[in-house]
Amino acid sequence: MSSELLNSLWVATGETLYMTSVAAVLVLLAGLPLGVLLAIADEGGLWPRPALHRAVGVLVNVGRSVPFIILMVAIVPLTRLLAGTTIGTTAAIVPLVVAAIPFMGRVVEQALREVDSGKIEAAVAMGSTHAQVILRVLIPEARASLIRGLALMIISLLGYSAMAGAVGGGGLGDLAVKYGYMRFRTDVMLGCLVVLLVLVQLVQWLGDRLAARFERTSS
Amino acid sequence: MVELHEVSKLYRQGDRDVAALREVSLRVAPGEVFGVLGQSGAGKSTLIRCVNLLERPTSGTVRVDGKDMLSLDDRQLREARQGIGMIFQHFNLFASRTVEGNVAYPLEVAGWSRTLIRERVAELLALVGLSDRSKAYPSQLSGGQKQRVGIARALAPRPRLLLSDEATSALDPETTRSVLDLLRDINRKLGLTILLITHQMDVVKELCDSVAVLERGQLLEQGKVLDLLSRPGTRLHGLCYAPFAMREWPANPGRRLVELFLVGAHATRPVLTTMARRFDVDANLMEGTLDRVGGAPVGRLLFELTGEPEAVSRALDFLREQGLSPEERAHV
Ligand SMILES: Nc1ncnc2c1ncn2[C@@H]1O[C@H](COP(=O)(O)OP(=O)(O)O)[C@@H](O)[C@H]1O
Ligand SMILES: [Mg+2]
Numbered sequence: 001m002s003s004e005l006l007n008s009l010w011v012a013t014g015e016t017l018y019m020t021s022v023a024a025v026l027v028l029l030a031g032l033p034l035g036v037l038l039a040i041a042d043e044g045g046l047w048p049r050p051a052l053h054r055a056v057g058v059l060v061n062v063g064r065s066v067p068f069i070i071l072m073v074a075i076v077p078l079t080r081l082l083a084g085t086t087i088g089t090t091a092a093i094v095p096l097v098v099a100a101i102p103f104m105g106r107v108v109e110q111a112l113r114e115v116d117s118g119k120i121e122a123a124v125a126m127g128s129t130h131a132q133v134i135l136r137v138l139i140p141e142a143r144a145s146l147i148r149g150l151a152l153m154i155i156s157l158l159g160y161s162a163m164a165g166a167v168g169g170g171g172l173g174d175l176a177v178k179y180g181y182m183r184f185r186t187d188v189m190l191g192c193l194v195v196l197l198v199l200v201q202l203v204q205w206l207g208d209r210l211a212a213r214f215e216r217t218s219s
Numbered sequence: 220m221v222e223l224h225e226v227s228k229l230y231r232q233g234d235r236d237v238a239a240l241r242e243v244s245l246r247v248a249p250g251e252v253f254g255v256l257g258q259s260g261a262g263k264s265t266l267i268r269c270v271n272l273l274e275r276p277t278s279g280t281v282r283v284d285g286k287d288m289l290s291l292d293d294r295q296l297r298e299a300r301q302g303i304g305m306i307f308q309h310f311n312l313f314a315s316r317t318v319e320g321n322v323a324y325p326l327e328v329a330g331w332s333r334t335l336i337r338e339r340v341a342e343l344l345a346l347v348g349l350s351d352r353s354k355a356y357p358s359q360l361s362g363g364q365k366q367r368v369g370i371a372r373a374l375a376p377r378p379r380l381l382l383s384d385e386a387t388s389a390l391d392p393e394t395t396r397s398v399l400d401l402l403r404d405i406n407r408k409l410g411l412t413i414l415l416i417t418h419q420m421d422v423v424k425e426l427c428d429s430v431a432v433l434e435r436g437q438l439l440e441q442g443k444v445l446d447l448l449s450r451p452g453t454r455l456h457g458l459c460y461a462p463f464a465m466r467e468w469p470a471n472p473g474r475r476l477v478e479l480f481l482v483g484a485h486a487t488r489p490v491l492t493t494m495a496r497r498f499d500v501d502a503n504l505m506e507g508t509l510d511r512v513g514g515a516p517v518g519r520l521l522f523e524l525t526g527e528p529e530a531v532s533r534a535l536d537f538l539r540e541q542g543l544s545p546e547e548r549a550h551v
Pocket of ligand 1: 231238257261264266
């Protein structure tokens, strides 16, 4: 591979990391409260609001059932509004975030539901506010599952970012399509694959390690 | 300290209502250990959860320390709950926090300063004998140690009332005994009122001053443990003692069968020997049990009195003068 191509690979990796990390932070910021809402607003939950819970649940399911490639096109006006453009890495972040929020919401909900209701009850019996139950009991008690969910979300974002990039966003997906597919440069294609593979493995390994450390002390 | 007045709780199951509690009224005096005894499904958990409103009664009133709990707003209810400790069958400790972190939790909720929290936590861990495990996580403790942490956590904000939902039901007999001892100790030392629910008669006999018997959501009886135990015919007596095998003692003219309940000093003083000597009668022990209730010896005996009819009658009068209630049993 020429140094020029190596350089492109380097740049593309940077773009992928940029898209994924910014998207991950935004998804976490939105997905955590969404997951908390899904977990506590259910009937018999900490803060029962069945109608709201049902409405949000439907919305999340709709969001999750739209294929990413269609979602990307469908929200072009929103992307233009938020990013000022519809091409480039920054623009690609918008559909990534929109697609991953419902997914993250469910992952968080799942993790929080695993927390034994007796612990929540104990916290309530000690006079905790809802915020205290959520921030000091529910989330800390679920942290191992939450970390695993976070790793899962980041890995999905890496995959989706390749797709988003291919539709004019840059990053490893874009590079792989431009050189590997259109110009039959198998070496570039392989390079992109290897980098993605390494990134996925790294995230998975970090997530597992952190979760295992929490599980060791707390199960 | 706790007053429930005609508390009912209905649960919707499918298309019909199931009554977990039916017009339960009870009164727990300050400083006493009050036990609610009942089988699984009797409604015990529902009852105790109605006290700190983890469960809201369908009807009736709940007063704790004079406060009408059902009239409190959210903030007032949280404050009231900070003054009511609670311990659980499965401990419900926070796995993500160390022992000291668990004990500190209710103090953080109540807004104590870090220094005060540190002092109070150390004091409580000393009280429950776990000072050397303060940095351990709950997963590293035995069941008995976990319950001690649960007790320390419940006592941290200096509550005046402790609620116990089957706190010893998941523990082995020896650990149960040590946890009961600890609760008794706390009750005496701190003057803490304890309301506990249990399906274990031993817990009632060992720890409780008063008891209520709950069956299918209804309170059958309530009163002092010794009082109910000593009266044949009460539910508590029936649950505690198997009936005497009267069949084995066939009719025998001139002999009278007497059932006697001995408490405290009477159980240790040789009241039967004195009676036998003074009235020239014989007391043959047929059946009986001796055990301890609230730390005091208690005996329940069936014996046969033989002698001159006149002497036997006077002997029975003597027992009554001693404050005992001998009850004659018919031969079968
Ligand atoms: N949340 C609930 N929903 C429906 N039924 C319930 C609920 N909680 C308790 N019950 C019913 O109320 C009755 C009493 O339960 P509970 O108070 O837990 O009994 P105990 O603690 O004495 O075993 C049981 O028949 C139980 O099925
Ligand atoms: Mg129960």
